[in-house]
Structure formats: C-alpha cells, structure tokens
Amino acid sequence: MTKAAVMGAGSFGTAFAKVLCDAGTETVIWARRGAVAESINERHVNPDYLSEVVLPDGLRATDDHREALAGAGVVVLAVPSQTLRTNLAEWAGVIGPQATLLSLAKGVESGTLMRMSQVIGEVAGADANRIAVLSGPNLAKEIAQGQPTATVIACPDSARAIALQRACATGYFRPYTNTDVIGCEIGGAAKNVIALCCGMAVGIGLGENTLAAIITRGLAEMTRLGVALGANAKTLSGLAGVGDLVATCSSPLSRNRTFGERLGAGESLESAQAAANGQVAEGVKSCSSVRALAQSYGVEMPLTDAVHRVCHEGLTPQEALAQLLKRDMKPE
Ligand SMILES: NC(=O)C1=CN([C@@H]2O[C@H](COP(=O)(O)OP(=O)(O)OC[C@H]3O[C@@H](n4cnc5c(N)ncnc54)[C@H](O)[C@@H]3O)[C@@H](O)[C@H]2O)C=CC1
Ligand SMILES: O=C(CO)COP(=O)(O)O
Structure with a gap:
C-alpha cells in the first residue's frame, strides 16, 4: 500500500x-x-x-x-x-x-x-x-x-x-x-483575496447585499483570469471556485476573511498580522501576485486591485470601496 x-x-x-x-x-x-x-x-x-x-x-x-x-x-x-x-x-x-x-x-x-x-x-x-x-x-x-x-x-x-x-x-x-490544474489553482489563490475583501466589508459594518456583490463579482474576475491562463470556466463554477469562494467568504473560521475584517475595523496590517498568531493568510501576499499575473495577461481584476491597494499602498478599505463604486457603469 x-x-x-x-x-x-x-x-x-x-x-x-x-x-x-x-x-x-x-x-x-x-x-x-x-x-x-x-x-x-x-x-x-x-x-x-x-x-x-x-x-x-x-x-x-x-x-x-x-x-x-x-x-x-x-x-x-x-x-x-x-x-x-x-x-x-x-x-x-x-x-x-x-x-x-x-x-x-x-x-x-x-x-x-x-x-x-x-x-x-x-x-x-x-x-x-x-x-x-x-x-x-x-x-x-x-x-x-x-x-x-x-x-x-x-x-x-x-x-x-x-x-x-x-x-x-x-x-x-x-x-x-x-x-484542470490551472483552474483549481487559480480558484484557490484568487478566492483568498476575495475573502479578504469580504472581511473588509464585514469590518466596515456592511451587510449581505455587499457581501453577495463581492462574492459574485469576485467569481467573475477569478474566472476571467483562469480562462486567460487556459483553465476551464466550469472548474471555477465548481467546488474549487464557487464552492471555496462561498465557504471562505462566509466563514469566521477563514483566516483571510478574519484578517480583512480587522483591516475593515481600522486595524493596521501589522496589528492584523500579529493577531493571526503566525498562521498564514495567503491572500495578503497573493493579492499582489494575482494582480500582477492578471495585468500581464491584460485581465481586469478590480476587487483584487483594491485589496492590493489596501494591504500594500496605504488606501483605507473605505476609500477602496468608494473607488470601486465610482468605476464606469457596464453591462453584467
Ligand atoms: N487551514 C485551512 O483551512 C486550509 C489551508 N489551505 C492552504 O494550505 C496551505 C497551508 O496552510 P495551513 O496549514 O493552514 O497553514 P498554517 O499557517 O496553519 O501552517 C503552516 C505550516 O507550514 C510550516 N512551515 C514550514 N516552513 C515554513 C516557513 N518557512 N514559514 C512558515 N511556515 C512554515 C509551519 O510550521 C506550519 O506547520 C496554505 O496555502 C493554505 O492556503 C488550504 C485549504 C484549507
Ligand atoms: O482555503 C481555505 C478553505 O477552503 C481556508 O481559508 P483561510 O486560509 O482563509 O482560512
């Protein structure tokens, strides 16, 4: 055996x-x-x-x-x-x-x-x-x-x-x-970033409409990236995409969502890191690498971009949210 x-x-x-x-x-x-x-x-x-x-x-x-x-x-x-x-x-x-x-x-x-x-x-x-x-x-x-x-x-x-x-x-x-290795890997990496974003919304005090919008538009951007890299879109609508996105974005057990919640409530990156007790919140680093990967393929990932700016460029979650809402109107 x-x-x-x-x-x-x-x-x-x-x-x-x-x-x-x-x-x-x-x-x-x-x-x-x-x-x-x-x-x-x-x-x-x-x-x-x-x-x-x-x-x-x-x-x-x-x-x-x-x-x-x-x-x-x-x-x-x-x-x-x-x-x-x-x-x-x-x-x-x-x-x-x-x-x-x-x-x-x-x-x-x-x-x-x-x-x-x-x-x-x-x-x-x-x-x-x-x-x-x-x-x-x-x-x-x-x-x-x-x-x-x-x-x-x-x-x-x-x-x-x-x-x-x-x-x-x-x-x-x-x-x-x-x-579909690519689809599973992109789903897993990208959903951590979207979970950070959901956590920020929770930390700000926002409710289910906002979370549902972030999860759904998060799925759209991770699917765009996956498909550009050669993934099958169906993988992203399966367990390794939607499934993981829903679990991580909804659960207080998620380290990424919890980390985002702390940022949304006004804590600094350092303080959220200290509270994680050495446990890894992968999205904090992957927001930048996923964003750079998307840019190199000409793929738009506005939520990932916003999370990167909050984590690494000093934008507040509130400012990031305001910028997201000011984006051009478009068909779904
Ligand atoms: N915890 C969860 O619910 C899930 C985690 N994952 C993924 O699994 C991977 C591992 O996650 P966890 O086990 O949860 O992480 P963790 O933070 O709980 O543990 C990381 C482990 O890696 C070891 N390690 C070895 N070399 C290290 C180094 N140089 N720096 C830091 N740690 C080092 C640590 O000692 C520790 O045992 C992550 O990519 C995570 O996204 C995937 C699905 C579920
Ligand atoms: O990958 C996970 C669940 O599928 C775990 O998420 P966190 O790393 O955010 O805890």
Missing part, C-alpha cells in the same frame, strides 16, 4: 493527515518542531494547531524530513505558498522519482508569479503528470471535526488523480477528480 508523507503540520497539514489515516492510508506527518512531532506521537494532539482534535493513533510524526519521505509514494506539500520553494528545495533530493506530489497550498508565488504546481515542477524537476493539487471548500477545523466536506483533486494524469482520490476518501471527505 502507498505510504503518504504530509510535509507541514499546520492547520491543513494536520487535518489532511487525519483524513488520510481515516481513509486507511499509512501516513507520516513532518513537523518543523520536534516538540510538535513528539506530542502527535505520544498524545495524539498537535499542540499548536487544532489542539482540541484527537488525532488517529496510527498517525506517525517526525521532525526529520528524510524519515518522513523515506518510501513515500505520495508527498503532500502542506506549507505556505511563499515558502514552498525553499521547503521543497530541502526535500527534493530524497523524494522518490515516481512519487506523486500533491499541493495543498493556495497562492501564487511573489516575484515569479508562478502557480504552486509550476514551482513544484521547477524545484523537484518533476513531470507535470506527477504533480497534483487539492482545492475546494476545505476549512481545516470542520474537516478535523469530521464534518461532511467535498474537494477537488486535479492532475493531468487521471490515473494518479484517481489513486489520490482513493487514498483520501472517507465517510466524511469526498474528493472529486479533475484534470
């Missing part, structure tokens, strides 16, 4: 490792800190993330990446998108030549404007057929509680996608397969 190595013991790495174990897949999780690995092995609890959840007895943990990766047929990359390149560079030499690389990260790399599957291909020297991405409405805490959840596993090689689907399907976790 295939062994899975989950590289990263943050919220989603921990939740997904539990899913794999519950699905009957032999799983080892790599944690940066030895104390976290020790706690998972001895007390079946990750003290830093989802600490209220009891993890399966069968989940093994280590802070030694060589030990985690030894013999792994599936390598799950569960680190933030802006550190994935550096992390993977350390691990690439010990990843098996046929192993499937599954990315959980939702972001676009700053500077290179590469999607995570592209970064993985470059750093690990892996063929695109070995690289898969998982994306969908997947709030880690709800998954860890065993709440019914659906997701998408995208890989150009359908057989690998099906093998991954089998490796993580449980009574509460239902993965669908897709070959």
Whole structure:
C-alpha cells in the first residue's frame, strides 16, 4: 500500500493527515518542531494547531524530513505558498522519482508569479503528470471535526488523480477528480483575496447585499483570469471556485476573511498580522501576485486591485470601496 508523507503540520497539514489515516492510508506527518512531532506521537494532539482534535493513533510524526519521505509514494506539500520553494528545495533530493506530489497550498508565488504546481515542477524537476493539487471548500477545523466536506483533486494524469482520490476518501471527505490544474489553482489563490475583501466589508459594518456583490463579482474576475491562463470556466463554477469562494467568504473560521475584517475595523496590517498568531493568510501576499499575473495577461481584476491597494499602498478599505463604486457603469 502507498505510504503518504504530509510535509507541514499546520492547520491543513494536520487535518489532511487525519483524513488520510481515516481513509486507511499509512501516513507520516513532518513537523518543523520536534516538540510538535513528539506530542502527535505520544498524545495524539498537535499542540499548536487544532489542539482540541484527537488525532488517529496510527498517525506517525517526525521532525526529520528524510524519515518522513523515506518510501513515500505520495508527498503532500502542506506549507505556505511563499515558502514552498525553499521547503521543497530541502526535500527534493530524497523524494522518490515516481512519487506523486500533491499541493495543498493556495497562492501564487511573489516575484515569479508562478502557480504552486509550476514551482513544484521547477524545484523537484518533476513531470507535470506527477504533480497534483487539492482545492475546494476545505476549512481545516470542520474537516478535523469530521464534518461532511467535498474537494477537488486535479492532475493531468487521471490515473494518479484517481489513486489520490482513493487514498483520501472517507465517510466524511469526498474528493472529486479533475484534470484542470490551472483552474483549481487559480480558484484557490484568487478566492483568498476575495475573502479578504469580504472581511473588509464585514469590518466596515456592511451587510449581505455587499457581501453577495463581492462574492459574485469576485467569481467573475477569478474566472476571467483562469480562462486567460487556459483553465476551464466550469472548474471555477465548481467546488474549487464557487464552492471555496462561498465557504471562505462566509466563514469566521477563514483566516483571510478574519484578517480583512480587522483591516475593515481600522486595524493596521501589522496589528492584523500579529493577531493571526503566525498562521498564514495567503491572500495578503497573493493579492499582489494575482494582480500582477492578471495585468500581464491584460485581465481586469478590480476587487483584487483594491485589496492590493489596501494591504500594500496605504488606501483605507473605505476609500477602496468608494473607488470601486465610482468605476464606469457596464453591462453584467
Ligand atoms: N487551514 C485551512 O483551512 C486550509 C489551508 N489551505 C492552504 O494550505 C496551505 C497551508 O496552510 P495551513 O496549514 O493552514 O497553514 P498554517 O499557517 O496553519 O501552517 C503552516 C505550516 O507550514 C510550516 N512551515 C514550514 N516552513 C515554513 C516557513 N518557512 N514559514 C512558515 N511556515 C512554515 C509551519 O510550521 C506550519 O506547520 C496554505 O496555502 C493554505 O492556503 C488550504 C485549504 C484549507
Ligand atoms: O482555503 C481555505 C478553505 O477552503 C481556508 O481559508 P483561510 O486560509 O482563509 O482560512
């Protein structure tokens, strides 16, 4: 049976490792800190993330990446998108030549404007057929509680996608397969930015009309970008697009929405960052890389542009909102 190595013991790495174990897949999780690995092995609890959840007895943990990766047929990359390149560079030499690389990260790399599957291909020297991405409405805490959840596993090689689907399907976790890696990745990266925007609206004190408008127009702009990059528009109207957008924009569990809410309520970027307690709100960096990627393809993304200006150019959320409403009238 295939062994899975989950590289990263943050919220989603921990939740997904539990899913794999519950699905009957032999799983080892790599944690940066030895104390976290020790706690998972001895007390079946990750003290830093989802600490209220009891993890399966069968989940093994280590802070030694060589030990985690030894013999792994599936390598799950569960680190933030802006550190994935550096992390993977350390691990690439010990990843098996046929192993499937599954990315959980939702972001676009700053500077290179590469999607995570592209970064993985470059750093690990892996063929695109070995690289898969998982994306969908997947709030880690709800998954860890065993709440019914659906997701998408995208890989150009359908057989690998099906093998991954089998490796993580449980009574509460239902993965669908897709070959549209670009669509899934753009959906995942772009919805974090739109969730920041929704959070800002909530922080300002606005209601459901505004949120619905942001979600719907957010979907329009992320679909424009996805299609320009070669995605299938249907992917963006599925779980990895609309599904994730709705979950993240609506849930107080979302780090991105919560971060935006703090900005909307008048907190500074630094103060919102401090309140995040080291947990990643990917949209804060990806708003700039998604915006730059869109600009390089001549795609208009007014909400993403507004979030970038608030996060990085000193505009207040109120000013950004006023500017959005002053845009030229147009047909839908
Ligand atoms: N938390 C969630 O509900 C979901 C998260 N994701 C995505 O999964 C990816 C990972 O997210 P989470 O596990 O939630 O993040 P997190 O902030 O909870 O954990 C990040 C993990 O990466 C590790 N790490 C390794 N090298 C690092 C470095 N150089 N700097 C910072 N952290 C480093 C940390 O120790 C930690 O274990 C993100 O791209 C996120 O968008 C996707 C779906 C759901
Ligand atoms: O990707 C997620 C849900 O699908 C998690 O969103 P946050 O990173 O905003 O918590």
